[in-house]
Amino acid sequence: MTCYFHNRLNHHLLKVYVLIIYIITLLVACGDGGSSGSANRNSFSGNNLNTTNIPSEADPDVWVEGVFLPASNFRNMCASPVPGTSDNPGTFIDENNFLRSHSNNTYLWFDEVIDRDPALHSTPDYFDFLKTDALTPSGNFKDNFHFSIPTNEWIAQSQSGISSGYGMEVALLSSSPPRRAVVAFTEPGTPATSGDANLARGAEILTIDGVDVVFGSNIEALNAGLFPDSNGELHSFTVRDLDGSVRSFIMTSAVITSTPVQNVTTIDTASGKVGYFLFNDHIATAEGGLINAINQLLAAGIDELVLDIRYNGGGFLDLASELSYMIAGAGRTSGKIFEEIKFNDKHPVFNPITGELLEPVPFHSRSLGFDATVPTGTFLPSMNLGRVYILTGDDTCSASESIMNSLRGVDVEVIQIGSTTCGKPYGFFPASNCGTTYFTIQFQGINDKGFGDYPDGFSPVNTVSNAGVLLPGCSVGDDFTAALGDPGEARLAAAITHMNTGTCPIPSGFFGPKLLTSGSLPADNTLINRTLWQQNRIIWESR
Amino acid sequence: MKQFIYIILVMMMIVACRDADLEQSSTALLINPDVESHDEVQRTISAALNGVEVLLADDVFTKNSVLVVERNVLNSIDRPPEMGRDLGRPSRFQLITNGTDCVIVDEQSGVHWPLANVQCAQE
Structure with missing residues (x-):
């Protein structure tokens, strides 16, 4: 440890020396004249x-x-x-x-x-x-x-994986009325899974603090109840469980530790051992979780992998690169580009925000030090797979789509099971001004084959409508009637069947409680049949 | 020009002293953590991040000497995910001790902040 400190501090010492030289250089440069005005803008x-087109005498007010x-x-x-x-x-x-x-x-x-x-x-x-x-x-x-x-x-910042909340992730199946807010998964030992709440995947949230989720217009109240700012807040909920029963309870917000990589498991199938895990968020703590998951599956000797990113809206792109390396291995990724970042044609060489030289993101073969439990520079394990099944939904977005696109860029066969992804091959550096932060798309991510055009997302090849870039696989709705990682869950089951037979079930949409047809709650607790609903296009997830 | 040389020499001495002092330090964990020590850690991390609001776990620096802080995930029922493709890195802080003092260090910049009212021990 002393050695670590010594090295690190020597590094800082070096940086201070460089800074001093830099300051001196600047001062010398300043001594050259310090001219100002429009000539210096360029x-x-x-x-x-x-910028361009700068007239030297332009009046900024005109x-x-x-x-x-x-x-x-x-x-x-x-x-x-x-x-x-x-x-x-x-x-x-x-x-x-x-x-x-x-x-x-x-x-x-x-x-x-x-x-x-x-x-x-x-x-x-x-x-x-x-x-x-x-x-x-x-x-x-x-x-x-x-x-x-x-x-x-x-x-606002937080310790990685820590937030105020209840310990449930809500999938917003429609963001405009009639909305559908369904519990996608829960964290064990949290307010969502204890006491009167006792929520499980598939429960549909009907009211929050008396405000109708389905048709209500008081967005502020819904956000306040669903996403509490602090701990100890009390909010009332009415939900309908999968069996159709409607009930009300109060939940108190708490500090929640999320687990971005979950349900790592091995399933024995006719075609061999299938590894599965759920990857929900590209946050820093995912780095350790991903490494542990891959190591666990390697130890189990899996033949195939099912990666479940149906609720993963993205995050740190470097984590997507690390995971992709761990799937594809060194042989397929060495010297290849994970993702090239392309700005508009005014900036072909330098990042216009940071001023740094634009360099492609490689497939990282070592950890970058996101997670406190993983020493920076740790060699990553790899499965060297030539094929991967990826479970997707409309919330599979951005960095998660990069995994799919970049693996395809190095000839890993990506078989997509689920529904069309969000279609965001883009990113931005938010700009803050006068108390507001603005998000405007600035770059596009492109894989090793030069492909990055999927603004309509990726879709399984048998998707019925609103398809994006078609990939091999099966269109299968999100099955809220089964736990994630359960071999009987529709998407995972379809993946296993496809491995064994190469066939798909009939293209499907949403499995779960029946869509409300009015703003009022049912007068009784009638059991609602679990119907096959239409193919949903989740515009965005409530995260 | 002489003034620059003096400044550089003084800065080098300061850095060298700090180097020698911290070189004898080791990573640490909080002991006997309570609300006050948690609040001090929280205030310190917030100050290190230019005063932004920071939410920390109750057991911060009790199981691991490294603290990773990142921007909150913004939740809303009526707008899309705010980022999705983040080219940045999170902030990393480390708790260290020389046997007497407890200090939080920004791993990237090396800037450190002593903690006045916490107890810690070598990890």
């Missing part, structure tokens, strides 16, 4: 302050179509500056100009945005205009990921 090339001053000219100039922050007095036009220039410089489809006068629109409205209206091949909007949130919400 010297920021390579970072987000860069909108000229197609002429963009640097975003930095308007940063922190706020209509309502907050004392004690970096905010400075400004106007809503300044805020709009910041967004306009930032978007023109970094938005992936900047050339598809109509340039509008920033003086004519409120800032929220103006931001909404700063996106493409183009459609995907299936007719969906190409950009479904353009939004903003208060900065104080964005910057």
Whole structure:
């Protein structure tokens, strides 16, 4: 340990020396003249302050179509500056100009945005205009990921895996009325699984604090109850269990430790041993969980792997790379690209936000030190598989889709069981200004074969409608009547059957409680038949 | 120019002293943790992250000397997942002790914060 400290501190010492030299260099450079003005603006090339078409005498208060001053000219100039922050007095036009220039410089489809006068629109409205209206091949909007949130919400942090809540993950099967909010899985030993709540997968949440989840318009109240900000909050719930019974109870929020990798198991089948695990979130603590899962399955001598990422909305991309390496192994991934990050054509060489040279993300063969339990640089185990079954849903998104795309990029056969993924081959570096953080798509991820066009997601080849990029596999609805990892659960069962026979069940949608047809709760506790429902398109999961 | 040299020499001495002091330290765990010690750790980590709100587990630094902190997952019933493809890394902090003092170190920057009212012991 002493050696570790010694090395680490020597490293810091070196960094201090470099910093000193850097400061001296800067000071010397400053002594060269310190000229200012528009001529220097172009010297920021390579970072987000860069822009084009800068007239040297441009008046920032006058909108000229197609002429963009640097975003930095308007940063922190706020209509309502907050004392004690970096905010400075400004106007809503300044805020709009910041967004306009930032978007023109970094938005992936900047050339598809109509340039509008920033003086004519409120800032929220103006931001909404700063996106493409183009459609995907299936007719969906190409950009479904353009939004903003208060900065104080964005910057809040927590110990990895720790949150305030109840210990349940809710799948929102429809985000607009009639909504369906269904318990996807629970964490053991939490408020969700103890006391009166005793929730299980498949329970449908009908009301929260008296507000109708299905048709209610009080989003704020629903969010407050479903996602408590702190511990010790009491909220009332009415749910309908899988047997159709409706009941009410109160849950108290607590500090919850989530387990991003769960249900690691081996199933004996006619075609050999099948390994399965559920991977729910690309958070830091997943690194140790993934390594342990792979080691466990390697020790069991599995022949096939079923990776369940149906609820995994993404997260740290490097974790997706680590997992993909552990699936594919060194032979298939050595020297290959996991994902290349591509910005708009103004920035082919440098990341416009960090200024760093754009370099592809490799398949990581060693741990990067995300998890406190895994020493940085630990060699990762690998299964060297040429084929993997992946269970997906509409919540399978972004970094999770990268796993699928990048494995295909190195010729691992990906067989998809489930429903169409969310379709987000994109990412962004959020920009904070005047108390609001803005999310606008800035880059696209591309695999080793140069492919990254799946804005409609990936779909099993027999998907009936709204299909994205078709992959081998089976369209199978989410089966809330069985536990995740249960060989009888519809998606896992279909994967096993496909391994053995190469066949699929009839394409299906949602298994679970019947869809409510009105805002009122049933008058009695009539058992509702578990019907095969229509193919659902989950727009996003409530996470 | 002489002033720069003096500054550099002073900085080198400070760093060297810190190096020697921390070199004798080892990773540590909290002992006899209570609400007050938890609050101090929480305040310290928040300060290290420029004052942002931070939620820590009740057993922070009692089972592992390393603390990994990342941005909260934002939950909402009416908007999409906020990120999905994060190119960054989480923050890592370590609790260390020289046998007397308990100190939290930012692993990336090396900046450290002494803890006044906690007890810790070598891991």
